[in-house]
Amino acid sequence: MKSHRLLLHVCCGPCGTSTHRYWFAEGADLVGFFYNPNIQPLMEFRRRVEGVRDLAQQLGMPLVEDLSYDPAHWFSQVMRVTGGGGEEPQDSTSPRCARCIGMRMERAAREAVAQQCEAFSTTLSISPWQDHEVIRAQGREASARHGVEFLYRDLRPLYPESRRLSREWGLYRQKYCGCLVSEWERYRDS
Numbered sequence: 331m332k333s334h335r336l337l338l339h340v341c342c343g344p345c346g347t348s349t350h351r352y353w354f355a356e357g358a359d360l361v362g363f364f365y366n367p368n369i370q371p372l373m374e375f376r377r378r379v380e381g382v383r384d385l386a387q388q389l390g391m392p393l394v395e396d397l398s399y400d401p402a403h404w405f406s407q408v409m410r411v412t413g414g415g416g417e418e419p420q421d422s423t424s425p426r427c428a429r430c431i432g433m434r435m436e437r438a439a440r441e442a443v444a445q446q447c448e449a450f451s452t453t454l455s456i457s458p459w460q461d462h463e464v465i466r467a468q469g470r471e472a473s474a475r476h477g478v479e480f481l482y483r484d485l486r487p488l489y490p491e492s493r494r495l496s497r498e499w500g501l502y503r504q505k506y507c508g509c510l511v512s513e514w515e516r517y518r519d520s
């Protein structure tokens with residue numbers, strides 16, 4: 331891929347380090363895009379926004395931000411209460427995560443069209459903690475809806491390098507995926 335204008339959805343600073351390096355080496359003309367209304371609570375959301383701004387500044391990458399933030403709306407979109415009154419089991423591959431990723435891929439595809447990009451991708455593709463089949467499926471569905479190509483690569487082998495770079499560059503490093511459920515999963519046994 332040479333000189334394609336690529337919108338890179340950035341979930342956080344650390345995941346953006348090696349992901350940016352990869353696509354830059356591929357010849358992409360990168361536009362960063364922050365849209366992550368799943369990050370809770372608000373002060374954590376703000377820390378991650380700052381982390382992504384820090385990353386973009388260090389890389390000289392243009393950054394577009396959608397800072398929409400409404401946890402009540404987000405929960406209403408991603409949680410589905412069952413007929414029995416219970417809720418879905420909460421694990422890393424839950425339907426909640428598929429909807430959460432789908433919401434972000436949908437918005438990224440829309441922004442890729444607005445920014446006149448030929449394609450879009452996401453830094454989620456470097457994370458060993460995410461379900462990559464879900465990322466790929468949700469990206470492709472958003473791609474088909476908006477007529478802009480979704481580029482998926484399995485960048486998990488670059489994950490250790492991204493952690494090292496994030497330390498070297500002094501980026502904010504979060505301890506959990508984003509939503510309050512993931513924060514609970516991270517700390518419940520501690």
Ligand code: SF4
Nearest residue numbers: 427430507508509512
């Ligand atoms: S665990 Fe992460 S991917 Fe899953 S719903 Fe929460 S923020 Fe979204």
